[in-house]
Amino acid sequence: MKKVKLLSTLTAFSIMLAGCASSANPQTPAATSAAEGTAAPAAAAKPFLTVAYSEGGTTLDPAEANDLTSDTLVLAAYDQLVTYGIKADNGANIANTEDIKPMLAESWETSGDNTVYTFKLKPGVKFQSGNPVDADSVVYSLDRVAKSSSGSFLYGMAAIKTVTAKDDSTVEIALTNANHNFLQILAMYTFSIVDKKSVEAQGADYLKTHAAGSGPFTLEKWDPATEAVFTPNEDYWQGAPKLGKVTMKFTKEASNRVLLLNKGDVDMAIEIPPKDVDSLKSNSNLTVASNASNRILFFAMNNKVKPFDNEKVRQAINYAIPYDELLTGVMYGQAKQMKSSVASNTPGFSDAGYVYEHNLDKAKELLKEAGYEKGFTFDFTLGSGFDDWEDDAVLIQAELAKIGVTMNINKLARAQFLEQQKTKNLTSYISKWTSFVNDPGYHLGFLMYGKGSSNYNNYQNAEVDKLWEQANTETDATKRAELYKQAQEIITTEAPWAYLYEYNRIVGMNNKISGYAFYPDEVIRFYPLSIQE
Amino acid sequence: MFAYTLKRLAQMIPALLGIIVITFILSRVLPGDPAIMLAGEQAPEETVNKIRQDMGLDKPLYIQFFSYFGQLFQGNIGYAYHTGHSVASDLATRFPATLELTIASILIAILVAVPVGIIAATRKESILDHISRVFSLIGACVPIFWLGLMFIYIFYSILGWAPAPMGRISGDLNPPAHITGLYVLDSLLSGDMMALKSSIVHLVLPAICLSTGTMAIVARMTRSSMLEVVDQDFVRTARAKGLKESAVIYKHALVNALIPTLTVLGLQFGYLMGGAVITETIFSWPGIGGYVTDSILAADYAPIQAFTLVSAILYCGINLAVDLIYGLIDPRIRYE
Numbered sequence: 001m002k003k004v005k006l007l008s009t010l011t012a013f014s015i016m017l018a019g020c021a022s023s024a025n026p027q028t029p030a031a032t033s034a035a036e037g038t039a040a041p042a043a044a045a046k047p048f049l050t051v052a053y054s055e056g057g058t059t060l061d062p063a064e065a066n067d068l069t070s071d072t073l074v075l076a077a078y079d080q081l082v083t084y085g086i087k088a089d090n091g092a093n094i095a096n097t098e099d100i101k102p103m104l105a106e107s108w109e110t111s112g113d114n115t116v117y118t119f120k121l122k123p124g125v126k127f128q129s130g131n132p133v134d135a136d137s138v139v140y141s142l143d144r145v146a147k148s149s150s151g152s153f154l155y156g157m158a159a160i161k162t163v164t165a166k167d168d169s170t171v172e173i174a175l176t177n178a179n180h181n182f183l184q185i186l187a188m189y190t191f192s193i194v195d196k197k198s199v200e201a202q203g204a205d206y207l208k209t210h211a212a213g214s215g216p217f218t219l220e221k222w223d224p225a226t227e228a229v230f231t232p233n234e235d236y237w238q239g240a241p242k243l244g245k246v247t248m249k250f251t252k253e254a255s256n257r258v259l260l261l262n263k264g265d266v267d268m269a270i271e272i273p274p275k276d277v278d279s280l281k282s283n284s285n286l287t288v289a290s291n292a293s294n295r296i297l298f299f300a301m302n303n304k305v306k307p308f309d310n311e312k313v314r315q316a317i318n319y320a321i322p323y324d325e326l327l328t329g330v331m332y333g334q335a336k337q338m339k340s341s342v343a344s345n346t347p348g349f350s351d352a353g354y355v356y357e358h359n360l361d362k363a364k365e366l367l368k369e370a371g372y373e374k375g376f377t378f379d380f381t382l383g384s385g386f387d388d389w390e391d392d393a394v395l396i397q398a399e400l401a402k403i404g405v406t407m408n409i410n411k412l413a414r415a416q417f418l419e420q421q422k423t424k425n426l427t428s429y430i431s432k433w434t435s436f437v438n439d440p441g442y443h444l445g446f447l448m449y450g451k452g453s454s455n456y457n458n459y460q461n462a463e464v465d466k467l468w469e470q471a472n473t474e475t476d477a478t479k480r481a482e483l484y485k486q487a488q489e490i491i492t493t494e495a496p497w498a499y500l501y502e503y504n505r506i507v508g509m510n511n512k513i514s515g516y517a518f519y520p521d522e523v524i525r526f527y528p529l530s531i532q533e
Numbered sequence: 534m535f536a537y538t539l540k541r542l543a544q545m546i547p548a549l550l551g552i553i554v555i556t557f558i559l560s561r562v563l564p565g566d567p568a569i570m571l572a573g574e575q576a577p578e579e580t581v582n583k584i585r586q587d588m589g590l591d592k593p594l595y596i597q598f599f600s601y602f603g604q605l606f607q608g609n610i611g612y613a614y615h616t617g618h619s620v621a622s623d624l625a626t627r628f629p630a631t632l633e634l635t636i637a638s639i640l641i642a643i644l645v646a647v648p649v650g651i652i653a654a655t656r657k658e659s660i661l662d663h664i665s666r667v668f669s670l671i672g673a674c675v676p677i678f679w680l681g682l683m684f685i686y687i688f689y690s691i692l693g694w695a696p697a698p699m700g701r702i703s704g705d706l707n708p709p710a711h712i713t714g715l716y717v718l719d720s721l722l723s724g725d726m727m728a729l730k731s732s733i734v735h736l737v738l739p740a741i742c743l744s745t746g747t748m749a750i751v752a753r754m755t756r757s758s759m760l761e762v763v764d765q766d767f768v769r770t771a772r773a774k775g776l777k778e779s780a781v782i783y784k785h786a787l788v789n790a791l792i793p794t795l796t797v798l799g800l801q802f803g804y805l806m807g808g809a810v811i812t813e814t815i816f817s818w819p820g821i822g823g824y825v826t827d828s829i830l831a832a833d834y835a836p837i838q839a840f841t842l843v844s845a846i847l848y849c850g851i852n853l854a855v856d857l858i859y860g861l862i863d864p865r866i867r868y869e
Contacts, residue, residue: 223626
């Protein structure tokens with residue numbers, strides 16, 4: 001009894017203490033006394049921005065970053081040699097990945113055969129440490145990419161042979177062969193320019209948890225469990241950011257991100273579930289940007305496994321997919337029907353040869369022609385982690401049952417699924433893909449080229465391979481587009497996949513935010529953002 | 534008792550060694566290749582192989598084990614690839630968060646469930662007993678994720694009483710000075726009243742949410758062990774001596790009925806430490822549960838191994854503590 005009394009007294013005491021709350025939190029800076037992310041406190045002139053993310057990121061090292069949060073952290077703290085232009089599209093700003101603009105490089109010259117690029121650096125630009133951005137740092141940064149675990153393949157993809165400093169502000173990059181994707185790849189976060197002097201002084205692991213860039217924001221705190229906090233780099237060479245602070249809050253639960261945004265506790269949220277878009281739109285304080293992304297979803301059929309080695313069977317599956325149901329029932333309209341193996345946003349996209357629609361009679365007819373009049377049974381592997389995939393699989397299963405085809409769904413954990421997929425033995429599966437480089441050559445090279453490293457469903461077509469190889473060395477953009485168009489048409493007709501949909505990138509934000517632009521890599525750039533009071 | 538404690542501590546060593554070996558093997562046979570997860574889906578085979586070499590995963594299992602074991606002896610518990618931080622620093626920030634949440638939910642469970650159990654037992658088959666039974670049933674059945682989401686929806690979204698479900702303390706406050714890592718305790722110790730208020734307010738909903746299952750079990754346990762005790766001779770004797778009913782119940786019956794309840798509490802504590810995943814995810818509580826789940830999903834070996842080891846030590850410690858407390862409660866229990 002004494003113990004109970006003691007406990008309750010203690011509890012009462014602590015509640016009472018909490019109630020007083022008059023003494024100050026000694027660590028709290030006066031400037032942040034107002035509710036975070038909403039009104040700007042009197043002491044700080046610039047408004048704060050709070051953005052809800054689902055994941056906390058894995059690294060700050062530009063050469064190793066390959067998840068959305070890490071990429072976002074990198075792009076806030078670093079600059080690259082070149083960057084993408086912006087174009088207006090239906091009133092929204094979207095990146096124009098074909099329009100490469102100068103960033104840390106002031107200008108560049110190309111040799112006649114397009115194998116040597118000479119970059120002239122902008123004069124007077126400094127890293128956040130105060131060190132100048134010089135050719136040495138550029139060479140150092142690109143060499144780090146070449147030696148990195150995650151980014152090194154992009155170095156190869158860019159066809160970089162050597163990077164040399166000609167003088168303090170001139171860098172020469174020699175390529176192994178002419179490569180029309182070179183500048184586009186160079187604009188990626190992977191090729192961020194890091195402060196060589198700072199990094200060498202701090203040691204090799206420094207960049208994993210610290211940033212050493214020349215970018216618009218300085219990283220104040222990064223805790224993958226809770227938040228990342230950026231303060232503006234007031235000396236930024238493009239002008240000080242318009243935000244006083246950027247906080248990325250890591251909130252795994254999607255419904256919480258929606259609630260937080262609705263209540264105004266965050267100003268911006270990503271990865272909004274499609275079903276919640278309408279409810280957010282009904283909140284007059286909010287704007288929902290829903291842009292067609294390059295993220296595609298497809299139903300892959302293993303071209304080496306019976307009965308999918310038969311083109312007619314694959315086409316039949318294409319006719320049996322309930323496209324409208326997938327778009328409206330599963331994605332609530334926040335997706336677009338996919339009509340080529342290349343995303344429709346990609347320059348060079350062509351839907352030539354696309355004939356498929358939901359038509360079970362046609363599907364049955366094709367099955368009959370293929371000799372599967374009575375249907376067949378096959379294994380389908382469902383990787384976990386995406387709610388829509390499961391719904392898609394069940395809907396497709398139901399439609400296929402109507403043409404006598406039995407689809408056995410086997411569920412696998414994501415890690416296991418990726419491992420299995422790499423064996424190229426899965427009969428069929430659903431998978432998504434986003435091409436980091438917005439180009440059909442990059443995209444098809446991974447997925448549809450015979451030797452493509454992600455061609456997990458064994459698609460082989462000598463003509464497609466030839467077209468891709470030709471296009472790869474073709475310097476004339478129009479001729480190249482024509483070659484890619486032919487390749488896409490052959491692929492669509494042969495139907496190694498059933499095309500499902502292209503995801504929209506949904507970003508919910510407070511009406512007061514302006515300057516948002518959509519990029520195909522889906523990373524939000526904080527620098528152009530501002531908040532009106 | 535000192536010798537007994539030492540003996541028990543010595544007995545932990547083979548158990549912990551066994552756990553180290555088993556966890557190492559189990560994490561290796563888990564499906565999923567960490568190199569694939571780390572490289573990202575677009576990375577070609579060469580990249581994956583390079584990462585595998587960098588991580589030492591291309592070496593035979595026994596070599597991997599000895600290098601892990603050697604590092605463990607030097608106090609190095611590894612690097613968490615999926616957070617980019619060392620496992621030690623991850624555990625240091627996240628373990629106290631889960632510990633605080635678990636302690637709070639155990640306290641809530643005790644404060645609610647023990648009185649409820651006593652009332653139910655002393656007024657057996659009364660309306661109060663039935664009500665407590667229904668509540669225990671609900672507490673044991675209601676899924677935590679649903680309860681958590683409902684709590685957030687009602688108390689944060691509609692009523693606006695609870696703070697945003699974003700961690701342990703309000704975003705515009707700095708955490709209290711780091712002493713134990715338990716925010717409530719630290720802010721009390723450092724006299725930081727703003728941090729104290731904010732961390733208590735943030736703790737309430739997740740702690741209640743997490744405590745529901747334990748509350749139900751403890752209430753039922755207290756009731757049944759009380760029922761066993763109240764019919765025994767010594768209780769009758771106490772009554773016959775003319776003691777007040779409250780003294781009979783609390784001084785004589787309850788103390789004797791607490792042993793099974795204590796056993797259950799010890800087990801629940803271990804269970805809650807590991808089982809806080811859902812609560813942590815829903816309330817964005819930066820604890821260990823979500824961390825381990827993420828580690829498993831990312832096939833990130835070092836944090837899985839480290840967490841299992843730390844939990845095993847904790848579990849053994851709690852078991853020992855429970856056994857020692859038996860002796861304090863019941864003088865008949867002696868240790869040799």
